Amino acid sequence: MKKTIAGTEVDVNEEGYLTDASQWNEAIAAAIATEEGIGALTDAHMKVVRYLREQQAKGAALTIRSMGKSGVVTTKELYDLFPGGPLKKSSKIAGIPKPVGCI
Amino acid sequence: MSTPDDKQPVKKISIIVSKGSLDGIYPALIMANGARMEGIEASLFFTFFGLNALANKTLDHLKVSTVGNAALNMAMPMLGLPITMPFPTVMGAIPGVSAFATHLMNKEMEKLDIPPVREFLELISDSGGKIFACKLAMDMFKLKKEDLMDRVDDVLTVGQFYEESAGAGTHILFT
Numbered sequence: 084m085k086k087t088i089a090g091t092e093v094d095v096n097e098e099g100y101l102t103d104a105s106q107w108n109e110a111i112a113a114a115i116a117t118e119e120g121i122g123a124l125t126d127a128h129m130k131v132v133r134y135l136r137e138q139q140a141k142g143a144a145l146t147i148r149s150m151g152k153s154g155v156v157t158t159k160e161l162y163d164l165f166p167g168g169p170l171k172k173s174s175k176i177a178g179i180p181k182p183v184g185c186i
Numbered sequence: 187m188s189t190p191d192d193k194q195p196v197k198k199i200s201i202i203v204s205k206g207s208l209d210g211i212y213p214a215l216i217m218a219n220g221a222r223m224e225g226i227e228a229s230l231f232f233t234f235f236g237l238n239a240l241a242n243k244t245l246d247h248l249k250v251s252t253v254g255n256a257a258l259n260m261a262m263p264m265l266g267l268p269i270t271m272p273f274p275t276v277m278g279a280i281p282g283v284s285a286f287a288t289h290l291m292n293k294e295m296e297k298l299d300i301p302p303v304r305e306f307l308e309l310i311s312d313s314g315g316k317i318f319a320c321k322l323a324m325d326m327f328k329l330k331k332e333d334l335m336d337r338v339d340d341v342l343t344v345g346q347f348y349e350e351s352a353g354a355g356t357h358i359l360f361t
Binding site: 148 | 222
């Protein structure tokens with residue numbers, strides 16, 4: 084389905100995740116972050132978001148464990164930055180699909 | 187996932203872990219970590235043999251139970267054998283068989299990015315999950331708080347555990 088986020092029409096699934104990562108931009112990230120209750124995105128948020136996009140582009144499976152070991156962010160920081168669902172919310176903001184793993 | 191108005195979301199889970207084998211511990215760790223990932227509060231209460239997963243001397247060496255485990259046929263595909271192939275209980279008692287089954291299981295779990303027990307407990311603790319040990323079981327097995335891994339938040343009585351679990355939307359699970 085189509086949705087207009089931050090003035091741009093993008094394709095999203097029924098949960099609001101972008102289905103085409105190439106339609107993403109930082110204004111969209113900011114708008115989704117507000118919608119998800121994360122608030123204004125800081126450099127620390129954006130570091131995670133960019134890392135997620137890089138990993139997704141490489142086809143890597145994203146897990147909370149691999150994030151904690153990435154050197155980009157610790158597990159604690161990730162939970163602090165994206166309260167209420169660290170990997171789910173950061174992925175949504177990064178414009179990549181919802182992670183399917185259980186770890 | 188969307189939450190229709192008539193469904194109350196799970197707000198917190200309290201998992202009581204009473205078994206100390208590798209296969210007894212992991213489901214609880216996975217469910218607790220998964221809860222935190224969904225923004226659900228999680229606490230783990232280790233009692234009886236579950237303390238095997240918290241004692242510093244034992245937690246890095248947990249084994250798959252190969253005796254009295256009638257579903258061990260499930261692990262046969264790890265050896266390239268059919269899932270329907272029974273595993274004779276008497277074989278499970280042979281020295282080294284449990285260690286071998288554990289090795290196989292650990293290897294498969296690593297492939298799925300499931301951490302070893304100590305790292306998993308650290309991950310849950312870092313994510314804000316709480317780790318508790320049962321006081322009565324500690325007394326029974328002659329364990330002291332300093333014998334347990336450093337991420338244990340507290341040693342609780344049963345009553346304190348229920349107090350800790352208070353609140354609408356809490357689910358208590360026993361494994």
